[in-house]
Amino acid sequence: MTDNYEIVELVKGQHFSCQRDQSLLKAMEQAGKRCIPVGCRGGGCGLCKVQIRSGEFDCGPMSKKHVDEESRRCGQVLACRVYPLSNLTFEYRPADALASAKQQVQ
Amino acid sequence: MRKGVMRPGHVQLRVLDIDAAVHHYTDLMGLIEMDRDDQGRVYLKAWTEVDKFSVVLNPGDEPGMDFMGFKVADDATLTQLGKDLQAWGCAVEEIPAGELKGCGRRLRFQVPSGHFFELYAEKEYTGKWGVSDVNPEAWPRNLTGMKAVRFDHCLMYGDELAATYDLFVNVLGFHLAEQVLDDNGDRIAQFLTVSMKAHDVAFIMHPEKGKFHHASFFLDTWEQVLRAADLISMTDTSIDIGPTRHGLTHGQTIYFFDPSGNRNEVFCGGDYHYPDHKPVTWMAKDLGKAIFYHDRVLNERFLSVLT
Numbered sequence A: 001m002t003d004n005y006e007i008v009e010l011v012k013g014q015h016f017s018c019q020r021d022q023s024l025l026k027a028m029e030q031a032g033k034r035c036i037p038v039g040c041r042g043g044g045c046g047l048c049k050v051q052i053r054s055g056e057f058d059c060g061p062m063s064k065k066h067v068d069e070e071s072r073r074c075g076q077v078l079a080c081r082v083y084p085l086s087n088l089t090f091e092y093r094p095a096d097a098l099a100s101a102k103q104q105v106q
Numbered sequence B: 001m002r003k004g005v006m007r008p009g010h011v012q013l014r015v016l017d018i019d020a021a022v023h024h025y026t027d028l029m030g031l032i033e034m035d036r037d038d039q040g041r042v043y044l045k046a047w048t049e050v051d052k053f054s055v056v057l058n059p060g061d062e063p064g065m066d067f068m069g070f071k072v073a074d075d076a077t078l079t080q081l082g083k084d085l086q087a088w089g090c091a092v093e094e095i096p097a098g099e100l101k102g103c104g105r106r107l108r109f110q111v112p113s114g115h116f117f118e119l120y121a122e123k124e125y126t127g128k129w130g131v132s133d134v135n136p137e138a139w140p141r142n143l144t145g146m147k148a149v150r151f152d153h154c155l156m157y158g159d160e161l162a163a164t165y166d167l168f169v170n171v172l173g174f175h176l177a178e179q180v181l182d183d184n185g186d187r188i189a190q191f192l193t194v195s196m197k198a199h200d201v202a203f204i205m206h207p208e209k210g211k212f213h214h215a216s217f218f219l220d221t222w223e224q225v226l227r228a229a230d231l232i233s234m235t236d237t238s239i240d241i242g243p244t245r246h247g248l249t250h251g252q253t254i255y256f257f258d259p260s261g262n263r264n265e266v267f268c269g270g271d272y273h274y275p276d277h278k279p280v281t282w283m284a285k286d287l288g289k290a291i292f293y294h295d296r297v298l299n300e301r302f303l304s305v306l307t
Helices: A025-029 A070-075 A095-105 B017-030 B075-090 B161-171 B220-236 B284-291 B299-302
Strands: A004-009 A016-017 A049-054 A057-059 A076-078 A082-084 A088-091 B006-017 B032-036 B042-045 B055-059 B064-072 B092-095 B106-110 B117-121 B150-158 B175-181 B187-193 B201-205 B211-218 B237-247 B252-257 B263-268 B280-283
Touching: A004 A025, A004 A070, A016 A025, A016 B032, A070 A076, A076 B187, B006 B211, B017 B032, B017 B042, B017 B055, B042 B299, B055 B299, B064 B150, B075 B092, B075 B106, B075 B117, B092 B299, B161 B187, B161 B201, B161 B280, B175 B284, B187 B263, B220 B237, B220 B263, B220 B280, B237 B299
Parallel strands: A004 A088, B006 B055, B064 B117, B150 B201, B175 B280, B211 B263
Antiparallel strands: A004 A016, A049 A076, A049 A088, A057 A082, B006 B064, B032 B042, B042 B055, B092 B106, B106 B117, B150 B211, B175 B187, B187 B201, B237 B252, B252 B263
């Protein structure tokens, strides 16, 4: 089993690698990429909400205000609380765009 | 004019993971765990505080501030301020003594900015932690982490700052120590005090009501602020900005986040305010320097990342 997963942000096409037990946001910061805005890094402020498109992951605790059960099921989660378990692809779009994408899913 | 509100007494913060939060506020920041209750809340204080607790961590599924409490001179003052708040148009809820362990009855009300505040007159007096009341040593030797000296103030983000100002100044007897004015002369930030401190509570204009920006803790020296910065790196704690100096209040500061994303500040220094002082004014066009005196540029995170 590999210790590093390949991560791709699909909107800007940025690639970076993520270690096991490392959050998606922290991996991005360590790689010097800027495809997700960095806020509190604690699942509280909601700034780093992304749409996971493929891959397995665990989630740490996140504010229910920003990620409800429905969002979580749709893979709309906070990058600071996403711990990849495989290679993973995701999209980052500003918050209002995510909301309309969620309506389309529903 | 003073109305008998003495000082900040406590803040209750919601946290996503109580064990991680307790570790952060005790091991890293140096607060002392004083008690727990059957709601799962954990009570903490800084070592120089004389009452039983100043920070209450409340497990929840959404971080942020439940309320901030101010201690008033005595029970008669509490009763009078409750009437004054109602006369002003504020709904006041009485929380019975003991709902927070060791705290007397509290009057809770929501101010126009959307935040909940409380007044109370009595809390169990436990004395400064780790030093005796008579011939006290300079400090206890078994403090941890940043060794926070006291819970100092909170900064709130919300709207209706003018009505909030009216309530705090004219009903509760706060003074405006510092302010930020926009080009129209409208106040977009107000730093309010009931003491000599540059702020006991502050508000910054924001379209969403009831948002929490930070809870702040006092340190003695700039060297202690730099040491706090070292500890933030050593523990890989999420940093916001600093060490730096504010233009507003001129305090020397560092900002970071607890494990649930609630922002904390530790700071030292800062200006003083007497009741005859006119407010210190910064202009909104210079907001970068007003907030971060050295960089003179705002980071977007400071304005938009809230719980």
